[in-house]
Amino acid sequence: MSIAIINIGDSVLGTRNGASLGGDAIVTDGGVISWIGDTSQVNPGAHEEIIDVAGATVIPGLIDSHVHSTFGDYTPRQNTIGFLESYVHGGTTSVISASEVHVPGRPTDVAGVKALAVAANRCYQTYRPGGMRVHAGSIILEPGLTDADFRDINDQGVWLAKAGFGAFQSPEGYAPVVAAAKRNGIKVMFHTGGGSIAGSLSKITVDALLEVRPNISGHCNGGPTALSRDENRRLVTDGLDIALQLVHAGNLRSAIHYAELALEHDQFHRILIATDTPTGTGVIPLGMLRQIAEMASLGPLTARQGIIASTGNVADVYDLNAGKLEIGRDADLVVLDAPVGSSADDALSALDIGDIPGVGCVITDGVVRLTKSRNTPTPKRPVTVTHPAPETVIV
Ligand SMILES: [Zn+2]
Incomplete structure (x- = not known):
């Protein structure tokens, strides 16, 4: 099962240095992140599912x-x-x-x-x-x-x-x-x-x-x-x-x-x-997102640091293979964006002012679990999922 996530806007790798992806696309295969690069390099026909996040933010689960x-x-x-x-x-x-x-x-x-x-x-x-x-x-x-x-x-x-x-x-x-x-x-x-x-x-x-x-x-x-x-x-x-x-x-x-x-x-x-x-x-x-929003809006952590403290830092302390957007790591990813109605324009800016972002997509173990959260507001940037027709799949 291969999924390509394309047109990623901002991102949080989950690493301590606060880095973002070196690209705007991620491919997952067999339950792990298998490739990171640019959307222009992604061959849509080579994947069972294409998730176009339209500039939204991608973070580790x-x-x-x-x-x-x-x-x-x-x-x-x-x-x-x-x-x-x-x-x-x-x-x-x-x-x-x-x-x-x-x-x-x-x-x-x-x-x-x-x-x-x-x-x-x-x-x-x-x-x-x-x-x-x-x-x-x-x-x-x-x-x-x-x-x-x-x-x-x-x-x-x-x-x-x-x-x-x-x-x-x-x-x-x-x-x-x-x-x-x-x-x-x-x-x-x-x-x-x-x-x-x-x-x-x-x-x-x-x-x-x-x-x-x-x-x-x-x-x-x-x-x-x-x-x-x-x-x-x-x-x-x-x-x-x-x-x-x-x-x-x-x-x-x-x-x-x-x-x-x-x-x-x-x-x-x-x-x-x-x-x-x-x-x-x-x-x-929404306890994790709420804690990040409260820490970022009222305290000294940035939203980016709040996400790292909820992903990569946890992976490091507990020796988990999840928690970071790196090749070989578990394909657990979340697409976030500023919620409709927020005065912020993206997920991290929303958290920084204390708004709960909209969850646009959750992938775990390389499987899309939801593209519409029933618990968060609607994200500003809609996530689109397409399944390339079987005859176009390049083996
Ligand atoms: Zn307890």
Whole structure:
């Protein structure tokens, strides 16, 4: 299956330097980006589908690194069916589980948390709600998990863990278990800030984070209760190996403070934009675009940086093959444009003034999933899809 995307206007590669495409056309084949060049070089007859984006903006699909998937396309927390498919209409093409903590009656013993992570991981190996990739199976860290346990589940495909919901005596008590998980190829996210719901854990402080050393500070801007400004500063300056995840369901003032600190200390590459949904804050299909728009319009990040923090930065921290418009990367792409009625003229300008862009097309795994988002306004530049007649196909 080969798709050619032509007449691309602006673009965001997803790389840290903020580069755009070296051309205005992309070809995908077999689920990956196979060619980048100029529209004039594209032979329409050589592709099953031609997507003419008429000058709209193309970005890598957004990767939400804080989603509480359970099983199927259903969230027990908000009793919502089909939420993941709906997120695709907001430009999210991959999500990363922040643990299956919402599974009703979830186990808390060692055998149980291992089994839950393995089962969740397996259930999304081939199941793609709305076409999105779900990286599921984040083991909920509990006392008693050993190197052998992490080796065992890693051998079975589990590569994610979540600290913050286990029966540890103190936040610092996570340190040896987190170290064991990391030693065995598992990326660990640590809850940060105050507890999420009534009855949940006490505050995870910056002291705990700096002692435990997770790979990712989950919702470092609060989930939804934030750290102090002094703690924010210490996490940025002293936790250089810890990614800084800024979520929509957190504290916006704190998120903006982190962005200011990251730019001040040349730590932008550690910033990840995510949603932390579904949670008490709800199911938010436009959560990624909203967080980018709020960060860009109210804080120091540009819209381009907001997109990089939602794509390439996430790919780098989690070692994913998605998140960048490069040959050989996953063919997960989103076409965005200024929405009809906006005073902005293109997608990035719209985000910079706080408008949510219109999603004109979403491609995942080299397959067109939608050309009309049911969740965003209409893009100013219409996307046109054509299928060259079979007799004109050049083999
Ligand atoms: Zn969460």
